[in-house]
Amino acid sequence: xxxLNVQNVSCRYGNRCVIRHLSMTLxxxxxxxxxxxxxxxxxxxxxxxxxxxxLRDGTITLGDRLLSHRTHLVPPHKRQIGLVFQDYALxxxxxxxxxxxxxxxxxxxxxxxxxxxxxxxxVRMEGMEERYPHEIxxxxxxxxxxxxxxxxxxxxxxxxxxxxxxxxxxxVDLALEVREILKKQDIxxxxxxxxxxxxxxxxxxxxxxxxxxxxxxxxxTRLFLDPATRxxxxxxxxxxxxxxxxxxxxxxxxxxxxxxxxxxxxxxxxEGVDILLRPPDLVQDPAGPVSAVVVRSVLSAAGSMYxxxxxxxxxxxxVSPERFPRPAGSRVRLRLEPPPPGGWPAYGTDGxxxxxxxxxxxxxxxxxxxxxx
Amino acid sequence: MSTPFSVxxxxxxxxxxxxxxxxxxxxxxxxxxxxxxxxxxxxxxxGPRPLKRIIGLYVWFFRGIPLLVLLFLFYFGLFPFLHLDxxxxxxxxxxxxxxxxxxxxxxLRGAILSIPEGQMKAARAIGMSDAQxxxxxxxxxxxxxxxxxxxxxxxxxxxxxxxTYALGVAELMARAxxxxxxxxxHLVLYLCAGFIFMILTFLGTRALNALHRxxxxxxxx
Numbered sequence: 001x002x003x004l005n006v007q008n009v010s011c012r013y014g015n016r017c018v019i020r021h022l023s024m025t026l027x028x029x030x031x032x033x034x035x036x037x038x039x040x041x042x043x044x045x046x047x048x049x050x051x052x053x054x055l056r057d058g059t060i061t062l063g064d065r066l067l068s069h070r071t072h073l074v075p076p077h078k079r080q081i082g083l084v085f086q087d088y089a090l091x092x093x094x095x096x097x098x099x100x101x102x103x104x105x106x107x108x109x110x111x112x113x114x115x116x117x118x119x120x121x122x123v124r125m126e127g128m129e130e131r132y133p134h135e136i137x138x139x140x141x142x143x144x145x146x147x148x149x150x151x152x153x154x155x156x157x158x159x160x161x162x163x164x165x166x167x168x169x170x171x172v173d174l175a176l177e178v179r180e181i182l183k184k185q186d187i188x189x190x191x192x193x194x195x196x197x198x199x200x201x202x203x204x205x206x207x208x209x210x211x212x213x214x215x216x217x218x219x220x221t222r223l224f225l226d227p228a229t230r231x232x233x234x235x236x237x238x239x240x241x242x243x244x245x246x247x248x249x250x251x252x253x254x255x256x257x258x259x260x261x262x263x264x265x266x267x268x269x270x271e272g273v274d275i276l277l278r279p280p281d282l283v284q285d286p287a288g289p290v291s292a293v294v295v296r297s298v299l300s301a302a303g304s305m306y307x308x309x310x311x312x313x314x315x316x317x318x319v320s321p322e323r324f325p326r327p328a329g330s331r332v333r334l335r336l337e338p339p340p341p342g343g344w345p346a347y348g349t350d351g352x353x354x355x356x357x358x359x360x361x362x363x364x365x366x367x368x369x370x371x372x373x
Numbered sequence: 374m375s376t377p378f379s380v381x382x383x384x385x386x387x388x389x390x391x392x393x394x395x396x397x398x399x400x401x402x403x404x405x406x407x408x409x410x411x412x413x414x415x416x417x418x419x420g421p422r423p424l425k426r427i428i429g430l431y432v433w434f435f436r437g438i439p440l441l442v443l444l445f446l447f448y449f450g451l452f453p454f455l456h457l458d459x460x461x462x463x464x465x466x467x468x469x470x471x472x473x474x475x476x477x478x479x480x481l482r483g484a485i486l487s488i489p490e491g492q493m494k495a496a497r498a499i500g501m502s503d504a505q506x507x508x509x510x511x512x513x514x515x516x517x518x519x520x521x522x523x524x525x526x527x528x529x530x531x532x533x534x535x536x537t538y539a540l541g542v543a544e545l546m547a548r549a550x551x552x553x554x555x556x557x558x559h560l561v562l563y564l565c566a567g568f569i570f571m572i573l574t575f576l577g578t579r580a581l582n583a584l585h586r587x588x589x590x591x592x593x594x
Contacts, residue, residue: 050494050498051497052494052497075497075502076494076497076498077497077498077499077500077501077502078500080500081498082498082499083494083495083498085491085494085495087489087491089489089491089492089494089495090495091492091495091496091510091514092514092590092591093513093514093517093590102496102499102501102509102510103499103500103501105500106500132591134590134591135591145495148495148499149498149499151499152499152500
């Protein structure tokens, strides 16, 4: 039995099903992260675990305690679950110290003071005790919010897009720091975000929520290297899909030749598949066998990245070791790196929900260049 | 023959005694209104549906009937009917306070609703019950936000208090009328009463503005 057990949970708003039969577990001391687009149900799940959302179906248990059930709902303040919000939600009429010590009102005064000082030191906010929330920066406010949530020693910490309001350079730094704090204190935590950089920086286990269902719940590297569905592949890292058709259950013919593939379902030969290629899989190489035209190029910290068009008309991402990107319209030669063990991940073309639009700003926003895993 | 000026000079101390009565009526009904209006506001935001309905009816009743009608209804009708022998002064405070409670409940309700949802959730998550969160987190913020609306309520009540003269409460307006009808110096006396009301409005709203600036929550627009 795991520490946090979300078993077959469904939630509804009116007639709309926001979460469908979702199951996930978290071990003691583990940090989990749920990724997903806005409206995928990730915040609803967090609210359900915190006790602000009744369940239509399923159970939530923490430790050996049943927290939520269709007919049984432990109120939020009796769950021993800490919450950290996107907008920090510090109490504006109270000082930093008072914000933190409010959750310790059951303790005698001196213990209260000691614990407040301890958690403030933990988040490196000592010396700021008498400030008011409006007098400190966003990053500092979120540190205080983390301290406030940790002060009563919760069994589980929930973080709802905790770093989204911070500027991007601060985000991953603070995310890594929070991970260290949580690990040091052996806190079990579950975070939701739409930012995969945060997710990969913080989590031991990452899930992708899509339309109220958990598409995959896995270690970060597995999620990246072996996405269970096309949506997961699109959501994690930068992805391009090379169309082809099956010639056996383990190979597909494409414009880059016959490629070994792996997929969960068995489909008849001849059926179309999309093969997932990450930008580093296709490398610019003057001696490479593939010829392509640069459609657009992006300069990134690790080198250039291209969107290229093959002679077949397929558009793919490729990386280049050259420091300065070639202009659009240039002809380049490329080489395909050897496939990962087991073959390239491939997905059926039949059920695919969304077409990836290259350089679509809404997608690009979620994907950082370059992808570091 | 008395000049307007000499009448004013002679009657000023008498009028100023009325200022005290006016202020007691206003502050009394303002406090009563807050005392009753606060639980009404909390009930209307967090209470169960039947309670919300009852509060809605209460607010509708006191906001829907003219002040003068309510004063007569309570003073000549309801209280004698219940064999309650209240002075005009007491009835004035009860009626004005009840009306004010209806208005203040709506001011406070708006203030409570304007506090971000996360505040309640954050309070619950660190172990506070609903009631504790309302008392320690929501209301301290809501009361601060309500001060501008409250200052408006003060100036309305101040002016409404003049109507209680109809019950014979010896407040400022009643005294001005009393002197004017005996000396026929209507112009100067009502001007003077009006001027004093203006000053009281000015001082009161200034004081509340200063209070607002002092306790205002920074970081709220």
